[in-house]
Amino acid sequence: MTPSPSPTDVPDLPAIAGYYSQLAAVLAGFGFAGVVGLVTTQLTARNATTTVVRSLGPLVSAFIGLVAASLDYALVTGEPVGSARVASLQTVAGMGFSIAGAMLIYAIYILLCDLQEDAPLSRSLSIAAIRFMRTIIVSYLPTVLVLLMWSGLRDHLEQRQGDKAFYGWPDWVAVAALVATLLAACLLRLFFRRAPSGRFDTVTRVARLATQLSFASLLGSSALITFTETNTSVPAGVPVTALVLVAVFALLTAFSASRYFSEGGSPLTTAAVDAAAVPDEVTPTVTPSEGGGRRPLQPLHPGILRDRSIEIFPQGYLMNISIIQGVALSVLIVETVRTLTREDSPLPLVPTLAQSSLTLACLVIVSYEYLWFSTIMRWTPTFRDTAIPVVLGVGEIVPPLLLGNPRAWWIATAVFALLGAVAFLNTVTRLEPEMFPRSRQAYTRIRGLLVTLAVTCVATAALSAVIAYLVGPVLSTIGALVVLFTSVVFVVGRSERVLNDVYDEHGVDRRPPMFERLRGVESRVRERLGAAPTLVSRGDGSRPAHPSAPEPPGA
Structure with missing residues (x-):
């Protein structure tokens, strides 16, 4: 067996894992900002949407997966450079990062598709974006993920067997996965472009599977660190399994994306576009151009400007804060472990x-x-x-x-x-x-x-x-x-x-129910002891009067 290379001859994989941890945290910030923006828009929109909210599942799944990947890579940063298990740890952690990153792109695609049903006003522009995202998910993303996982697999094999051109069956598995992704991309682009009836169930299952695999990646890394020594040579089957799981998930995501959106359907009529563009209470007159040319998407007036300002305020603040917090938390975890x-x-x-x-x-x-x-x-x-x-x-x-x-x-x-x-x-x-x-x-x-x-x-x-x-x-x-x-x-x-x-x-009770029960118990105890009872706020913001106080007139 070829001796393992010395630490000075191998890349600094723990340092690379630290950068991946920070990148995962930044992407998690984007995912959290998307969740906040979607919820805020739903709560503040004058006409509540129904379809776009379904994108919350993939967004939440991507956010959870990226947070787990950031923590996973932070664990890898604590490994010594050139140790026997560090490359396998990075490959196992790479499984969670790859799946969570793919899920974030998939969530953006689902959001754009669902936007057509709730806001079909800019259908031509959105269809162009949907086609672009679908091409990435179906044609390029599975192949790129397999190649990235293959590079991690080769790092692991190099730690075990030295620098070789080919490592036998692990490389054959990677080649088979690569060929499968390329073949699947061609077939999906040729034959599957019809939206099935149960497409929402497909999205839910993909999001659920992504969350499970992300946690499996984190648990796998934790188990390797807990139950093995740094000089333990992890079997090649561990990173190979991670590569196969990433390839299978990428193919399932590509299949779901290719069948989720249908470009069929009649375009909106001019009257429907005008009605959707402007709120009912303020309908400014828009003079059509000659030959039925383009019309303004949403003409600006005081009511719309106020609504936009109200909606953008929390979204802008919370988006910036969530992204920054993700980076800061990642840096904190990595530097603390280091x-x-x-x-x-x-x-x-x-x-x-x-x-x-x-x-x-x-x-x-x-x-x-x-x-x-x-x-x-x-x-x-x-x-x-x-x-x-x-x-x-x-x-x-x-x-x-x-x-x-x-x-x-x-x-x-x-x-x-x-x-x-x-x-x-x-x-x-x-x-x-x-x-x-x-x-x-x-x-x-x-x-x-x-x-x-x-x-x-x-x-x-x-x-x-x-x-x-x-x-x-x-x-x-x-x-x-x-x-x-x-x-x-x-x-x-x-x-x-x-x-x-x-x-x-303002008549809103923000305390948890347990707090009110504890205050009620405290009030009864104080009454038995002869002390003044504690005033417990009600759900409408009012407070009950003292038991000995006279009833107000007309009560």
């Missing part, structure tokens, strides 16, 4: 975990804050509303990259906290009393909450700067835990308390 597995790591185990936990908490808080304020407030977005989330995202990504340097990490955390204060103050400047016509007190509470959170961020930045000046392993750990259990808990607790009050004032 720092913990480095033998010459300058940062001990406990400080690394404390700082990583604080960074993770900050990521969650950013998503949480943007979610509630985009729910409660709306305004016309400007350049700074685009720039501030992006700059804040850069401030999120930098601290994980500096985990191995405690002083630099605390300085980066201080800068991130200051950027958070700027983001809160920007929201304060856009806040107006007219946003809360039913309750002036709600405006005061939200404004006070935002100012309080900005001050908390400034205090956190100051504390981080002090710790950076006096940095040490013990002080770094204590400081991270102090910030985690004071600033983070205060920000979440204060926000929840104010938001609960604001929602109650």
Whole structure:
């Protein structure tokens, strides 16, 4: 048997896996943004769609698969360079990434197809995009995925048997899979272009299979890491199985895509186009051009401009935040694993975990804050509303990259906290009393909450700067835990308390049912002890009166 090559003669597969982890996280951000945008559009649309919402299944499946692939590759980054099992781990992880990436493209295709039934206004443009996406899925994607998996298989075989031109039966399996994808592409383009009656069931099954295979990839990598040693030579059947599964899934996806959309059907009449283009309450007159030329898709007027601004506000914010959060989370996972597995790591185990936990908490808080304020407030977005989330995202990504340097990490955390204060103050400047016509007190509470959170961020930045000046392993750990259990808990607790009050004032109960049951038990206990009962909010935002209070007139 040919001796395995030394670590200096093989590519740095763990580093490559780190880049794949970041790429998967970025794509997961796009998938999450698509889910949020689709749900937001469905909730805010004046005429609720029925067909496009079916695309949620493939989008959610792609998002879950890409998150699993990011975590899968993050596990691979902890492997030593040139170890016996690292190439097989990368191939197994590549199965999940390939399937999730294919699912993301498939979800976009399904979304475009379903758009024809709910919004057939721009049918000619959409059909061109659908044909393009279908060509990619049917003709090119299966072959590309098989080639990528084959390259990973050859890396695994090279680790086991040295550099050879051909490795026998594993290469024959890969060649057979490649030929099958090319032959299937030709057959599907020639014979299968008819939409079947049960096409939605086909999409559901493909999405379900993609999710199962993505988790199988993550579980396979975890099992190899748990039950084998780094110098264990994994059998060639493991990466070969991964390649076959990817080829089969790609062919099923191509078959489903080739039969999902039918280009038949009569085009819309001119009257139907006009009716679909403009809302019923405002129908501007559009003079047709000579010879029945093109007409404006949706002429702009004040009502449409307001509707567009309302719809684009949460979509724009949440899309940017979701993509940035995906990158930041991927960097955090990769750098944490890399720092913990480095033998010459300058940062001990406990400080690394404390700082990583604080960074993770900050990521969650950013998503949480943007979610509630985009729910409660709306305004016309400007350049700074685009720039501030992006700059804040850069401030999120930098601290994980500096985990191995405690002083630099605390300085980066201080800068991130200051950027958070700027983001809160920007929201304060856009806040107006007219946003809360039913309750002036709600405006005061939200404004006070935002100012309080900005001050908390400034205090956190100051504390981080002090710790950076006096940095040490013990002080770094204590400081991270102090910030985690004071600033983070205060920000979440204060926000929840104010938001609960604001929602109650507007007749909406946002607390879980278990909370109300616990408050009811507390109220009964206090009554038995002779104390004043706790006022439990009702679902309509009102509060019951004290038991001893007289009934109001007319009750």
